[in-house]
Amino acid sequence: MKEKEGSLGLFQQFKFVRVLHHDTRAKSLYLLGTIQSQDAIAIIEKTAFNVQDDLLMNNLVASSIEDIRMLDKNDVYHWYMAVMKEDLEKLPGAKVSLIWPATQTHIDKYGKQRHRMITETPEMYRSVLAPYIETMKGDRIQWVYNILSHKVEADRIVYENTDPVNGFILLPNLKWDRTTMDALYLIAIVHRRDVASIRDLSKKHIPWLKSVQREIVQAVTTTYPLTETQLRIYVHYLPSYYHFHIHVTNVEHDAGDSTGIGKAIMLTDVISRLEEMSDEHSGFAKSTLSFFLGENSELWKNGYSKIYKD
Structure with a gap:
């Protein structure tokens, strides 16, 4: 109870500054405020109905x-x-998330913004994105390493393969209420640290990716009342953080832009594209990939805006 009371106490210190963004489709609200004179972001989302509870319905x-x-x-x-x-x-009635202390990067990410479609050639990846990825590693993703080392969220792990090269941890995404099965949302975070995004994948990774996908399906269908054909297993490009991870959702779940064109790529499609590549050294580093990018992002402001000049 102390932890819950402490968390509530922290949230009650939130002092509203302004609305960053609101989404009428997703029924969500993003607020900028302060806690103890430091920036904080509160995300308030309407929850889905728990249709699995017959008595409640x-x-x-x-x-x-x-x-x-x-x-x-x-x-x-x-x-x-x-x-x-x-x-x-x-x-x-609602699910509330709190980011504190929030950085300017957080504020930019959750603020209302225009988006651009980027067609990224291998040359653009090497000159713009690859250097940016290096700045987003280390302390910027310490929270990922905390999960992998069981320092946090160990009680939420659904499944783990502990092999340092082939293994991963599967756990609920914090966006899921862990109750509404139609809204099921899990994340598989790999243990290996040499793959930041699909750009680091090549033909040699095919057996590993197939094994991970099989284990994910087995773990999810064993733990939850779902079948393989009810699962959407995909990756993001661009991802929100640069340590390879895989998204797993119920196909009934409407995740908005998260599963849209220019963001989500089915894991089976990733594997198929690798299989179709010409030689053992082929990979996504040599591919042209398209994605949408917010104008508030550092990557747009300091990178692609200089290439895509209006």
Whole structure:
């Protein structure tokens, strides 16, 4: 209880400064504030209904709607606004994330911004992205190493292969409430440190990638009431951090841009493209890849904006 009370106490110190961004589709709100005079970001998201709880669904209309007001009607269609009863365990109203202390990079990432589509050639990767990736390693991803060494979040691990080269840790993404199965979202973080993104993958990695995918499917389908065809297993390019990791979601989960064109690449497609490459030394470092990039990002401001001049 002390940890929960301490976390609540920290959140209660949040002093609002301004709205960074709001997403009407995802029902989420991003707020900039301060805690103890340091920048902080609060992310508030409406939670999904727990449709796996039959008793809750049976009682949803009868007992969960506390107040209701009709907005309009037309023939057989009726529209209302309602106030719903909430329960922290079974029917929480929102999920809250807190970043503190928040850096300018965090503020830029979660602020409203325009996006650009980048077509990155191998030459552009070597001259712009590769040097940038080196600045994003080390202390910038210490939190990843903390997970891999079991310093934090060890109690959330769903599955682990401890082999330092072939192994990985599978655990719930913090965006998932760990209750709503349709919204299942896991992350597999590999133990090896020589792969930062798909750019570091070549044909020699094919057996390893296939093995990881098989283990992920086995672990998820054993742990949760899902089958292989209900899983979306993919990587991001560009990723949000440069230590190779794989996203695993229920295909029913709408992750927005996270699973869209210019961001997500199915792991099976990554493997297939590697298999189609001409020789053993071929890999994504020699490929042209496209992705979308926010104008607030350091990579756009100090890198690709100089190439893509309007």
